[in-house]
Amino acid sequence: MGIIAWIVLGAIAGFITNLLMGGSEGVIATIILGIVGAVVGGYLAGTVLKVADVTGVNVESIVVAVIGGVVVVAVYRLFMGRRTDQA
Numbered sequence: 001m002g003i004i005a006w007i008v009l010g011a012i013a014g015f016i017t018n019l020l021m022g023g024s025e026g027v028i029a030t031i032i033l034g035i036v037g038a039v040v041g042g043y044l045a046g047t048v049l050k051v052a053d054v055t056g057v058n059v060e061s062i063v064v065a066v067i068g069g070v071v072v073v074a075v076y077r078l079f080m081g082r083r084t085d086q087a
Contacts, residue, residue, distance in 0.1 A: 005057055006035055006038065007031065007035065008057055009034070009035070009038050009057050009061060009062065009065055010031050010032070010033075010034035010035030010036075010037070010038055010065070011030070011031045011034060012034070012057070012062055012065070013034040013035075013037050013038055013041075013062060013065035013066050013068070013069045014030035014031050014032075014033050014034025014035075014037070014069060015030065015034070016062070016066045016069070017030075017033070017034060017037060017066055017069035017070055017073055018030050018073075020066070020070065021070060021073055021074075023073065033069060033072055033073055033076060034065065034069050036068075036069075036072050037065055037066070037067075037068035037069025037070070037071065037072040037073070038061070038064070038065035038068055038069070039068070040068035040069075040071055040072055041064040041065045041066070041067045041068020041069065041071070042061075042064055042065070042068065043068075044067075044068060044071075045064045045067075045068075
């Protein structure tokens with residue numbers, strides 16, 4: 001998948017994840033978390049569940065990327081919450 005497709009898929013997944021989980025991350029952080037979520041979701045779905053793979057900008061890939069995005073955002077907020085509490 002090309003870099004433009006990753007950015008588009010990440011933006012879509014990040015936006016949907018932001019709608020589902022709510023958030024105060026900016027646009028760039030949302031896209032980056034969405035791209036990382038697409039990678040994590042693709043890895044989990046492809047290797048662990050043997051269900052799907054992120055193959056392009058389609059509904060299946062968006063669903064996988066959003067699920068991965070939810071996981072990434074939850075972990076991100078867990079660590080960022082701990083980091084701000086200690087400061």
